[in-house]
Amino acid sequence: xxxxxxxxxxxxxxxxxxxxxxxxxxxxxxxxxxxxxxxxxxxxxxxxxxxxxxxxxxxxxxxxxxxxxxxxxxxxxxxxxxxxxxxxxxxxxxxxxxxxxxxxxxxxxxxxxxxxxxxxxxxxxxxxxxxxxxxxxxxxxxxxxxxxxxxxxxxxxxxxxxxxxxxxxxxxxxxxxxxxxxxxxxxxxxxxxxxxxxxxxxxxxxxxxxxxxxxxxxxxxxxxxxxxxxxxxxxxxxxxxxxxxxxxxxxxxxxxxxxxxxxxxxxxxxxxxxxxxxxxxxxxxxxxxxxxxxxxxxxxxxxxxxxxxxxxxxxxxxxxxxxxxxxxxxxxxxxxxxxxxxxxxxxxxxxxxxxxxxxxxxxxxxxxxxx
Amino acid sequence: xxxxxxxxxxxxxxxxxxxxxxxxxxxxxxxxxxxxxxxxxxxxxxxxxxxxxxxxxxxxxxxxxxxxxxxxxxxxxxxxxxxxxxxxxxxxxxxxxxxxxxxxxxxxxxxxxxxxxxxxxxxxxxxxxxxxxxxxxxxxxxxxxxxxxxxxxxxxxxxxxxxxxxxxxxxxxxxxxxxxxxxxxxxxxxxxxxxxxxxxxxxxxxxxxxxxxxxxxxxxxxxxxxxxxxxxxxxxxxxxxxxxxxxxxxxxxxxxxxxxxxxxxxxxxxxxxxxxxxxxxxxxxxxxxxxxxxxxxxxxxxxxxxxxxxxxxxxxxxxxxxxxxxxxxxxxxxxxxxxxxxxxxxxxxxxxxxxxxxxxxxxxxxxxxxxxxxxxxxxxxxx
Numbered sequence: 001x002x003x004x005x006x007x008x009x010x011x012x013x014x015x016x017x018x019x020x021x022x023x024x025x026x027x028x029x030x031x032x033x034x035x036x037x038x039x040x041x042x043x044x045x046x047x048x049x050x051x052x053x054x055x056x057x058x059x060x061x062x063x064x065x066x067x068x069x070x071x072x073x074x075x076x077x078x079x080x081x082x083x084x085x086x087x088x089x090x091x092x093x094x095x096x097x098x099x100x101x102x103x104x105x106x107x108x109x110x111x112x113x114x115x116x117x118x119x120x121x122x123x124x125x126x127x128x129x130x131x132x133x134x135x136x137x138x139x140x141x142x143x144x145x146x147x148x149x150x151x152x153x154x155x156x157x158x159x160x161x162x163x164x165x166x167x168x169x170x171x172x173x174x175x176x177x178x179x180x181x182x183x184x185x186x187x188x189x190x191x192x193x194x195x196x197x198x199x200x201x202x203x204x205x206x207x208x209x210x211x212x213x214x215x216x217x218x219x220x221x222x223x224x225x226x227x228x229x230x231x232x233x234x235x236x237x238x239x240x241x242x243x244x245x246x247x248x249x250x251x252x253x254x255x256x257x258x259x260x261x262x263x264x265x266x267x268x269x270x271x272x273x274x275x276x277x278x279x280x281x282x283x284x285x286x287x288x289x290x291x292x293x294x295x296x297x298x299x300x301x302x303x304x305x306x307x308x309x310x311x312x313x314x315x316x317x318x319x320x321x322x323x324x325x326x327x328x329x330x331x332x333x334x335x336x337x338x339x340x341x342x343x344x345x346x347x348x349x350x351x352x353x354x355x356x357x358x359x360x361x362x363x364x365x366x367x368x369x370x371x
Numbered sequence: 372x373x374x375x376x377x378x379x380x381x382x383x384x385x386x387x388x389x390x391x392x393x394x395x396x397x398x399x400x401x402x403x404x405x406x407x408x409x410x411x412x413x414x415x416x417x418x419x420x421x422x423x424x425x426x427x428x429x430x431x432x433x434x435x436x437x438x439x440x441x442x443x444x445x446x447x448x449x450x451x452x453x454x455x456x457x458x459x460x461x462x463x464x465x466x467x468x469x470x471x472x473x474x475x476x477x478x479x480x481x482x483x484x485x486x487x488x489x490x491x492x493x494x495x496x497x498x499x500x501x502x503x504x505x506x507x508x509x510x511x512x513x514x515x516x517x518x519x520x521x522x523x524x525x526x527x528x529x530x531x532x533x534x535x536x537x538x539x540x541x542x543x544x545x546x547x548x549x550x551x552x553x554x555x556x557x558x559x560x561x562x563x564x565x566x567x568x569x570x571x572x573x574x575x576x577x578x579x580x581x582x583x584x585x586x587x588x589x590x591x592x593x594x595x596x597x598x599x600x601x602x603x604x605x606x607x608x609x610x611x612x613x614x615x616x617x618x619x620x621x622x623x624x625x626x627x628x629x630x631x632x633x634x635x636x637x638x639x640x641x642x643x644x645x646x647x648x649x650x651x652x653x654x655x656x657x658x659x660x661x662x663x664x665x666x667x668x669x670x671x672x673x674x675x676x677x678x679x680x681x682x683x684x685x686x687x688x689x690x691x692x693x694x695x696x697x698x699x700x701x702x703x704x705x706x707x708x709x710x711x712x713x714x715x716x717x718x719x720x721x722x723x724x725x726x727x728x729x730x731x732x733x734x735x736x737x738x739x740x741x742x743x744x745x746x747x748x749x750x751x752x753x754x
Binding site for chain 2: 003055056057060061062063065066067069070072074075076077078079080081082083084088091092094095096097098099100121124125126127128129234235237238239240241242252253256260357358359362363
């Protein structure tokens with residue numbers, strides 16, 4: 001059956017910063033929903049549906065999407081709330097367009113963790129009877145995950161610090177991120193303990209912001225006046241909730257999601273990608289994601305993390321707009337594939353994008369993109 | 372459209388006011404086991420899973436799919452959660468529908484639930500309102516719903532009796548439903564004489580608060596026959612919204628439902644809903660909303676819902692039976708209700724509804740919705 005190809009037509013994001021004090025959720029959302037159309041020849045009237053990602057818990061509001069429908073441009077359209085990172089919202093949107101039911105969709109993800117208690121966001125996610133009462137949460141899980149990884153492969157925390165420095169340097173070069181300092185390795189190691197062996201800078205930094213992506217079918221994409229960035233593969237996998245039962249030192253769900261995505265795109269391996277955009281909840285989480293994608297052997301993620309093309313945007317460590325981080329990765333990857341290059345320069349043609357959710361990266365999603 | 376999608380297996384819990392014997396995860400497992408058994412499948416045969424539940428605050432577990440996944444044996448699979456207030460189940464089923472229709476999966480399990488005994492329902496709903504301007508005087512959703520009804524009385528001259536007819540019909544239908552837990556015969560008089568909660572809404576106009584889960588297996592036309600020789604095919608399905616705040620909305624016709632039904636009817640070839648549908652299942656959080664749906668879905672002309680209800684046409688033996696299952700009045704595990712309505716309609720067109728089969732039912736209409744009456748959808752199922 002000839003299902004339509006789906007392309008990323010355009011994207012827009014607010015600056016990602018620790019706190020947008022002078023803007024409400026609706027301001028952040030309407031800002032990206034307005035600017036995503038610029039230069040596309042498409043208007044909100046052409047959009048068939050809106051899918052949004054955000055968290056009722058972070059927003060402090062039940063069915064919080066209901067309060068944002070106008071800002072989302074969803075009035076009188078089909079709307080859906082995926083309560084997971086926006087990359088899963090994009091997955092829904094791609095399926096909807098592929099089915100032929102719609103031709104253009106708007107995917108929006110936003111986050112304002114500065115107004116929320118982030119530790120409670122995570123601890124309310126863990127198993128309520130046996131784990132929550134003992135204080136288990138995101139930091140504890142990421143710390144244990146990192147301890148085991150460093151011990152298993154004899155890796156020093158200084159190696160982790162080098163990766164963090166590289167990500168913050170990339171972030172400082174990214175016009176859409178608020179970064180007022182770039183730490184050196186010593187600063188990363190001295191940043192104060194978050195969950196041993198991870199220092200505060202080895203965890204992703206929660207930031208406020210919003211991102212919007214316009215998806216379209218092939219007909220629409222071909223009329224955009226530049227080579228379409230097609231989404232050629234998608235996969236997602238949710239691990240067991242029980243942290244103790246998960247495989248040590250690897251993220252099986254990344255491996256499964258990658259296999260699913262590559263099976264659809266027909267790539268031999270993720271190494272075909274010129275652009276790699278990852279969402280690591282911690283620096284070790286980023287390494288586990290790289291290894292799960294098959295871009296490094298087990299325990300060898302450090303080398304792969306320092307390669308060009310891996311999180312050139314800075315990734316999630318300097319800027320983690322919880323629930324929007326993966327969709328930001330998709331926007332960054334699509335921008336890099338569609339950016340014009342000088343004559344003679346080699347243009348990137350393939351990208352792999354990773355998003356995550358849950359305590360210690362329980363849920364993972366992988367997209368392949370091609371121009 | 373891409374590919375045909377059918378419902379090939381269904382399962383729901385025996386809903387109750389309080390299920391203290393199971394956790395949320397255990398409740399979900401019951402419905403999933405029944406749906407898989409009904410589809411003659413095991414979890415291994417399922418490609419992807421969609422979990423739907425109401426707002427997180429209803430039961431105080433954030434992103435509960437990440438916990439529930441272990442109880443249903445879906446670890447490692449593609450699992451995502453949709454939420455949309457009262458319409459969560461329907462919104463989840465729609466996401467599952469597109470996973471199959473868009474070629475992402477061959478078989479998708481959709482399970483929806485709410486365990487409302489574990490939270491403060493109306494408090495949770497009150498947080499829907501704007502934190503600065505709306506919450507001070509928000510009292511759950513009932514006052515809001517009363518305004519919808521009062522508007523019908525003022526503008527259309529409808530009486531309290533019109534909604535009481537709906538409430539009595541659904542409550543009496545629920546008696547035969549083995550999954551319902553509110554089963555008491557009532558008369559229209561009983562409804563009219565019941566205690567006012569937020570006039571004109573009275574006690575018997577309001578459904579119970581329930582714990583419950585419901586699951587369906589969706590399959591592509593390629594693999595549906597492994598489960599059943601007679602799937603319930605989804606001929607059209609849509610879920611629309613309106614962004615306006617209540618004072619700017621029409622309280623007569625639900626605009627998002629009218630838009631959704633126009634889109635779905637076009638896809639399904641429905642030109643005369645009153646004549647074409649054999650059975651209708653709607654999600655009526657308060658009895659008055661069912662009247663609104665009659666008009667928004669085109670079962671009667673605008674303003675004539677009270678006459679339609681009074682005519683007896685929507686009774687179980689009428690020409691357009693609405694909620695032969697009893698609807699929400701029998702059980703109302705909010706986030707699950709969209710899937711429960713799909714199950715009740717699916718079993719009708721599959722010809723195997725356990726207790727209230729409408730004779731020769733071939734074409735069914737399902738309505739569901741949530742939010743502050745601004746998220747509304749419908750689907751057409753056929754044999």
